[in-house]
Amino acid sequence: MKILCIGSRLFDDVAPYFREKGIESVVTESNPDADNLDLADEVFIGPRGMKFPHDVAIKEEVDGIVPLIGIDPPLLDVAYMKEEVEAENNIPVVASNVHAVQISSDKSKTKEIFRKIGVNTPESVYVYKEDLDDFEDIIHNEGFDFPVVLKQNQGQGGKDISIVSDIDGVRKYFETFDGALCENFIEGAEISIETLGWKGEYLPLVPVYKGDTGINATHPITRVRYGPTNFEKLDNEEIRATALKIAQNIRTEGNLDLDFIYDRKNNKLYAIEANTRPSGTRYLTQASSTINTLAELVDMAAGVFSIGDVESRIRNYYCAEIPVGTYEGEIPEKTFKEKDYVVHGPVGYQRVTIRASSKDELISKVKDITGRDIEI
The missing domain is CATH 3.30.470.20 (ATP-grasp fold, B domain)
Known part of the structure; x- marks a missing residue:
């Protein structure tokens, strides 16, 4: 069994699983200095876009493709590649x-x-820059008032999102954008x-x-x-x-x-x-x-996924994720098998996720591992 992963940034999340299951891993990446390249069995460096991983998948005769892509812009290209590869080569691509x-x-x-x-979803209306003079009438007609959330139709991680309390805040937002999805703010x-x-x-x-x-x-x-x-x-x-x-x-x-x-x-x-x-x-x-x-x-890519199997493996723990900046202690594999915690994120912005069998045990573990006091 050989599976291709597109992108290496998230590959450390699954590298132990590849080893555990004896699956040969192939990774395609556009950045030769990217993280986690040393964890894969084979690595192919090539241009951005989906043509390169598509060609590698065919040449290497992989059994499935898993795009490990955590950002939005490439997802539509992945979707078009999925439809082509599945129809023409009968290789499953685990993506929407x-x-x-x-x-x-x-x-x-x-x-x-x-x-x-x-x-249920918050009331909203798309507003264009030329309609700013009528902004308050527009949102009132949709049944809501200030404060409002302004956001772009495309974007993730809080990018280009602003919560504004008055028309001056709206005008400031529209100094950068020609339009915005305006949404009722829900506290x-x-x-x-x-x-x-x-x-x-x-x-x-x-x-x-x-x-x-x-x-x-x-x-x-x-x-x-x-x-x-x-x-x-x-x-x-x-x-x-x-x-x-x-x-x-x-x-x-x-x-x-x-x-x-x-x-x-x-x-x-x-x-x-x-x-x-x-x-x-x-x-x-x-x-x-x-x-x-x-x-x-x-x-899914290997053809062994089962909803029933996943349900049978679910266990119930308490957990907390703590921002720590740069973690100074031991950093285990991201499996929760060696330790009851994992460390993730880039240095300077790292977070520690900790699990426990009870709330009291979790609070104690968080204190021991991060020095933080928390309430749950």
């Missing part, structure tokens, strides 16, 4: 198709799907959940908490995050059922990362975004459920 990517990569289209299938808890999908079957995993929204809130990556979510009035099964409904309707394959906001005051869950790529909360998913979502992509 063109239909799903075109929806998930456009925030306006994503929200249209949410509304169509009856999933509450940010939640993410990963969903696995393959050949028409879907499995939502564990909802995890990323911190609260707020006018002056910090970016989620700088916050303490934990899993599973634990809100008195919100059942995690409601989140999982909503995630399943979205995945089935968008018809994703591989990994789907969904973002929600929970309005505690009104006890209401809102869907915000859908991302057809590996999630930034995958270590929380792995710590709290034992499911390494990227390893499951390898199983």
Whole structure:
């Protein structure tokens, strides 16, 4: 069995799994100085784009392709390559198709799907720069008022997103952009959940908490995050059922990362975004459920993936993810087998994800490993 991974940046998440299963790994990469190249059995360096990995896959006669791409811009090219390779060469490509990517990569289209299938999403309207003089009338006609969230239809990780409280803030935002998706600001808890999908079957995993929204809130990556979510009035099964409904309707394959906001005051869950790529909360998913979502992509490519098998392996832990900047201690493999923690992220922006069997044990472990006191 030989499987090709496109991109090496995330390959250390699955390299131990390749070794464990005796699968030969092939990695294509455009940067000869990229991380993790030494972990693969074979490495091919070539130009950016999907033609090079496509050609390597055919030449090397691989059994499957797993794009390890954590950013949005290449996803549509991956989807076109998927359709071509699967149709012409019968090689499975573990990624979403063109239909799903075109929806998930456009925030306006994503929200249209949410509304169509009856999933709550914040009121919104697309506003162009030339309509600024009528901005307040436009949002009032849609049923909301300041504060508002301004964002671009394409983008990830909080890029080009601004929460503004008045028309002056809107005008400042439009000094840079000619238009924006304007969304009603919902104050509450940010939640993410990963969903696995393959050949028409879907499995939502564990909802995890990323911190609260707020006018002056910090970016989620700088916050303490934990899993599973634990809100008195919100059942995690409601989140999982909503995630399943979205995945089935968008018809994703591989990994789907969904973002929600929970309005505690009104006890209401809102869907915000859908991302057809590996999630930034995958270590929380792995710590709290034992499911390494990227390893499951390898199983899909290898033809051995089963929803029932994944469900049978799910275990329930408590976990927390702590920003530490630069971690000074031992850095284990990202498996949670050597230690009950993993370290991830670039030096200077590292995070430690820790798991435990109880809340009290987790609080103690966080203190021992990071020196931080946390409340859950």
